[in-house]
Amino acid sequence: MTQTPETLCHALIEAAQKAGAEAADAIVAEGQSLSIEVHNSKLEHAERSEGIDLGLRVLIGKQQALVSSSDMRAETIQTMAERAVAMAREAPEDPYTGLADAGDLVQTWDLDALELADPSPEPSPEALQIDALAAEAAGLAIDGVSQVQAAGAGYGRHRVHLATSNGFSGGYSRTSRSLSCTAIAGTGTEMERDYDGDTRTFQADLRSADEIGRTAGERAVAQLNxxxxxxxxxxxxxxxxxxxxxxxxxxxxxxxxxxxxxxxxxxxxxxxxxxxxxxxxxxxxxxxxxxxxxxxxxxxxxxxxxxxxxxxxxxxxxxxxxxxxxxxxxxxxxxxxxxxxxxxxxxxxxxxxxxxxxxxxxxxxxxxxxxxxxxxxxxxxxxxxxxxxxxxxxxxxxxxxxxxxxxxxxxxxxxxxxxxxxxxxxxxxxxxxxxxxxxxxxxxxxxx
Structure with a gap:
């Protein structure tokens, strides 16, 4: 069965309670990201990453401990819980630590109204490269710009889930789409650098590559002398x-x-x-x-x-x-x-x-x-x-x-x-x- 951030959170809490925790909360974040960078009209760097991270906090009275891992195997979860409980038993007391009262936990919310994630498909590496090249070209077109140090485009999608041992469980997804350009004006010892960029939740809201590159170039030229x-x-x-x-x-x-x-x-x-x-x-x-x-x-x-x-x-x-x-x-x-x-x-x-x-x-x-x-x-x-x-x-x-x-x-x-x-x-x-x-x-x- 595929493990989701939600099921992993509940598995962490269950393992903590079996290991002796009086209370616990868990957070799991899963994400994918893609970034492209160009230089001199050529692809300079491309990177794609995917990963999942697990965090577990356990409480015994007013003692607490926290452990984290990027391994979601069942045996790792059990080990995390046992180590966290052992650490909590040795930790100094903190009179102010503790979970929220169960009656104060939020139970309903409207994720659709927040529009945290763009439903459109993930852009291809080729589409990101086209945007980065367009930003670089727009920066180079500004009179006085000697080079574009870097132009890049990126995309990310992340899911996060939080759960507590006293009744809370909730999560959401986020997306981000970014575009940037760093331009250099002048030559030799008389060089100045400036930047423009944009990051949005929805691809459709992102400022154009032409505007970003042009603004970066104009800002760099304005810094000369x-x-x-x-x-x-x-x-x-x-x-x-x-x-x-x-x-x-x-x-x-x-x-x-x-x-x-x-x-x-x-x-x-x-x-x-x-x-x-x-x-x-x-x-x-x-x-x-x-x-x-x-x-x-x-x-x-x-x-x-x-x-x-x-x-x-x-x-x-x-x-x-x-x-x-x-x-x-x-x-x-x-x-x-x-x-x-x-x-x-x-x-x-x-x-x-x-x-x-x-x-x-x-x-x-x-x-x-x-x-x-x-x-x-x-x-x-x-x-x-x-x-x-x-x-x-x-x-x-x-x-x-x-x-x-x-x-x-x-x-x-x-x-x-x-x-x-x-x-x-x-x-x-x-x-x-x-x-x-x-x-x-x-x-x-x-x-x-």
Whole structure:
């Protein structure tokens, strides 16, 4: 009989109980992926992979242990269970560990409404290669592009199933279709590189190869003849390509695990103004065809739409069961579970309220400053919110882009930066994190 992720989960739990576990949960992920990469109009790399991974967590009282494997034979499952139980008996007690109460487990959901998997057939390697070659050709067609470093296309289909010993069993499939291009402009020591790409759940939603290649080439050419910017205090406009990183720092600071450890600059700011009153941060795990959507979390609890920031005010933490118990709160249905890791809090789809103006409007209004399109490295103090990152982009004077810049550092404090954000209206609605370009009126730039 063919073993499915669902039957394997139940076999793992049954084996754990026979081995002496008081409670257990299991997760099984099965997937297939295909990727193609081209260079100089020729196939450079082709890879296809298929596999299945099994994860088992067992609990004896307040002791827990986790084991994983990619072998689904019956004897392996039995060995996994026996080893996990033996490990749990030696593990230290964790007063906050444990499965969800049976009455809190979600029992019904509407997978069709989420559209997590494209029903169309898997694309052939030839079809992926055609797309990759088209993206490469479009990049090379841009005047000033000397070469395309790589152009690639990929496809994946994955199934995941989660089951618990106290009554939960559920799973779903996902698909992904991707296309990317990395172009290089200039020659010798005066070379610049930039990128464009797209990943979608449905093939029909993917941006065209011509657009992706052309955009990569145009971005690379725009980076030629870079300079270092002035040193001083200037407004910084975070381009939509990288602006979600600012909201990412906010989400990390409002993560229940960080709050429970006391390692967050937001730990004493519940109910306080974090963003301007015009901005809210909404988490919505029910958006169709979006990678962060899901009907339940990694502990079998229902996911939910919630306002993490409402009208600029912090309203709640992101919690799994363990962090909720530590804080004497209730899980928000945000447990992420890996094959080889215990549940931990994580966010799903996030959207920041869009502003009323375009990026061009914000550029015009900022006067002299820096448009940041790329960042490297990171020094973020989780306790104070002090922020420092390497950046590159474009110098702006009198509201107009003057020249590309690199080799600079931007610095500030996240509390001040976030409280004074001005949002544009250019967020891409198909991303899991929909964040528009963001203007911060006053950061330190270390350049010349």
């Amino acid at each position: 870079t300079r270092r910017p002035e040193t001083g205090s200037f407004p910084i406009l975070f381009d939509e390509r990288i602006s979600s990183s600012l909201i990412g720092h906010l989400l990390a600071a409002s993560n229940g695990a960080a709050i429970a450890r006391g390692a967050s600059w937001l730990k004493d700011m519940m109910g306080e103004q974090i963003l301007p009153a015009s901005l809210s941060v909404i988490e919505d795990p029910f958006r169709p065809r979006i990678s962060g959507s899901r009907p339940f979390d990694g502990e079998g609890l229902a996911t939910q739409r919630r306002e993490i920031i409402k009208d600029g005010v912090l309203t709640g933490w992101t919690l799994d069961l363990a962090s909720a118990r530590k804080l004497d709160l209730t899980s928000t249905g945000n447990a992420a579970r890996g094959i080889g890791s215990v549940p931990s809090p994580s966010n799903w789809n996030i959207a920041l309220t869009p502003g009323e103006h375009s990026q061009a409007d914000l550029l015009r209004d900022m006067g002299t400053g820096l448009l940041v399109t790329s960042m490297i490295g990171s020094t973020i103090n989780p306790n104070t919110g002090d922020y420092s990152r390497g950046a590159s982009g474009f110098w702006v004077e009198n509201g107009e882009v003057q020249y590309p810049v690199n080799e600079c550092t931007i610095a500030g404090n996240l509390k001040d930066m976030l409280r004074n954000l001005i949002a544009a209206n250019d967020g891409r609605s198909y991303l899991s994190r929909v964040v528009p370009s963001l203007l911060v009126e006053g950061m330190t730039i270390a350049g010349n």
